[in-house]
Amino acid sequence: MSILDKLKELVTGREQQVKEGVDKAADIADEKTGGKYTDQIDTARDKIGEQLGGNEPPAEGEQQNPT
Template structure:
């Protein structure tokens, strides 16, 4: 198993066990970035947060660990 496969497995396990916390963290990071840019890039930031959530949630081949709603 390569280093990247091992890292992917660990990230997948983390998201499986703590998907709600990961989603909250991504939302907070998006809100912070939106605040720092004065709301100028809100749509792009929201898209990025949603893509990050989808990518992390799909690591195990299922879309079931992170809530897709963005604040």
């Protein structure tokens, strides 16, 4: 099993939690760099979000995972 397969397995069912963690980490990185790399940080955040399924809210009837 490759590391990518292992990561996918770990993330499955926890996409929203991962997105929230990525957002928090991106905000901290942006703050620590004084906004110098905002564009690059936003690009990375967007690409990770795309890999996790975009920014759609859960479908009606689906529950979000509790934090």
